[in-house]
């Protein structure tokens with residue numbers, strides 16, 4: 436039976452951290468850079484904002500990563516295993532944290548400028564993974580093809596979180612896990628929540644679609660997935676003031 440997980444009051448800090456169809460598969464090799472397996476697929480060419488966002492992303496994340504972000508990623512990804520799919524992989528800050536138990540890694544990312552940086556990081560890492568330029572609302576995988584789906588700071592940005600969760604539930608195998616780490620709308624401070632509502636239109640335009648007032652946990656709870664574990668916490672230092680609180684957790688695809 437589903438239960439609702441509420442944000443604890445008092446702002447407690449938590450520390451836990453087949454064949455793709457008509458989508459461009461991007462090789463990690465620069466010689467194939469940007470090549471598509473299906474010429475009819477038209478990947479987004481990106482925007483100037485996307486280019487700037489990708490260019491400054493790692494720099495903007497530096498302090499947050501140092502102040503606990505990297506540890507949060509590491510602790511969460513320790514739960515990844517088998518065929519693993521990451522949504523909105525960005526520049527690839529999760530790459531170094533995937534454990535041995537991950538047997539096949541696919542990184543999806545819709546923005547071409549991010550994909551370029553992701554490809555570089557993947558090459559540097561020496562890891563074996565596939566990059567696919569795709570939106571999380573339409574995942575190019577068969578139903579039940581994936582054991583673990585990962586989303587870190589991505590659900591704030593996607594256009595349609597309900598569609599994303601439906602896709603996550605579809606591609607996961609029975610018993611498969613969804614690992615998430617997201618900043619969300621405050622539930623324990625009405626003042627913070629109202630502030631987040633006020634800044635969202637501006638932040639959304641300025642920071643490539645990020646919505647600080649997303650009720651992401653409610654979206655997960657309303658999906659076909661079963662929430663197994665969630666912890667509320669504050670974002671590490673280095674986050675923007677409206678990026679709080681944060682949720683870290685695991686949801687599982689139940690057997691029918």
Ligand SMILES: C[S@@+](CC[C@H](N)C(=O)[O-])C[C@H]1O[C@@H](n2cnc3c(N)ncnc32)[C@H](O)[C@@H]1O
Nearest residue numbers: 523524525528546570571587588589592593594
């Ligand atoms: C804040 S960044 C997070 C990047 C990365 N997940 C991380 O942990 O550093 C949000 C990412 O979501 C991607 N994104 C935006 N819309 C998306 C969508 N509809 N589906 C999947 N990813 C999306 C962006 O291009 C960007 O790379």
